[in-house]
Amino acid sequence: MSATEPTDPGTHGGDPRANAILAALPPAELARLRALGEVQELDVRASVYEPGGAITDVYFPLDAVFSMVAVLQDESSVEVGTIGFEGMVGLPAFLGSTSSPHAAYCQVPGRALRVGLPELRDVLTDDGALHDQLHQYVSATMVQLAQNVACNTGHQVEQRICRWLLTTHDRVRRPDFPLTQEFLAQMLGARRPTVSELAGRLQQRGLISYSRGQMTILDRAGLEACTCECYWTIRRTFPGIADAATDPHDASSPA
Structure with a gap:
């Protein structure tokens, strides 16, 4: 590709x-x-x-x-x-x-x-x-x-939420996009109260802003620090997705 x-x-x-x-x-x-x-x-x-x-x-x-x-x-x-x-x-x-x-x-x-x-x-x-x-x-x-x-079987829900948000952010190429917590819970196969609690934590830490079905990515680097290696494995697979993020799992990336 x-x-x-x-x-x-x-x-x-x-x-x-x-x-x-x-x-x-x-x-x-x-x-x-x-x-x-x-x-x-x-x-x-x-x-x-x-x-x-x-x-x-x-x-x-x-x-x-x-x-x-x-x-x-x-x-x-x-x-x-x-x-x-x-x-x-x-x-x-x-x-x-x-x-x-x-x-x-x-x-x-x-x-x-x-x-x-x-x-x-x-x-x-x-x-x-x-x-x-x-x-x-x-x-x-x-x-x-x-x-x-x-x-989905090996990582915590918070890591998976961060992976999903980063994956979607890569594809919309803008910081905000529509998203309901119910939809996010369905996509992750997780309970809605769990997703609501974890999304609230991410918002308190200033990584995201969520209001009335609208998600805004405030601190991409912070989300990257919270996600798992699965995000980076998938992102490397699609060379059409290009951004300035540095993959910490890539041995060729600068320290």
């Missing part, structure tokens, strides 16, 4: 180059995909696909953020993956499936390039750059899924 920093969607509207995968495509291939797709505004909880339901479209997020979640028999859900400008929503379709046991929906409202599955497959038949980019993204996503499982 190209490490080229994508265009800032905040200043370029619906420019598809705001997506890291699309930004890495040759101009002709990008223009073809753009002509076959449509930039859409998506609201919170807008569904891409449901468990067992048909996947008819894929989405390349520009400034929206999506969650891929596992839905259990008691209808509770746990997030297994976060997808922002670095990727594409609907990977099962790229891999040849017509459905998924998971659900995918918009987590943070914003824009995405929607492409119908037949149109995507038409572009992929040429075996161009998009094909290679999506294969690399599949590899990175597998790391994210596996690391999230390890994190």
Whole structure:
């Protein structure tokens, strides 16, 4: 996957180059995909696909953020993956499936390039750059899924909250975004009172500000100090996510 920093969607509207995968495509291939797709505004909880339901479209997020979640028999859900400008929503379709046991929906409202599955497959038949980019993204996503499982079973809820906030912050590329504690508890598979208590502690320490469903990151470095190595493992896997943070677990990073 190209490490080229994508265009800032905040200043370029619906420019598809705001997506890291699309930004890495040759101009002709990008223009073809753009002509076959449509930039859409998506609201919170807008569904891409449901468990067992048909996947008819894929989405390349520009400034929206999506969650891929596992839905259990008691209808509770746990997030297994976060997808922002670095990727594409609907990977099962790229891999040849017509459905998924998971659900995918918009987590943070914003824009995405929607492409119908037949149109995507038409572009992929040429075996161009998009094909290679999506294969690399599949590899990175597998790391994210596996690391999230390890994190959810091996780390404390506070570390996981910090990981989730940092992961979302990386993808929205702004300090504030809509978030309810109920939604955060669902995504982490944790009890809402526990999440409420821990979020209150983070706010008291000046790391975040939370009011009326709006989360604001005040001290990113402080959150980084509180998270676990899983955040850094996942972040390194997606070179499209570039920021000034220094990974303390990277031996090549300056001390």
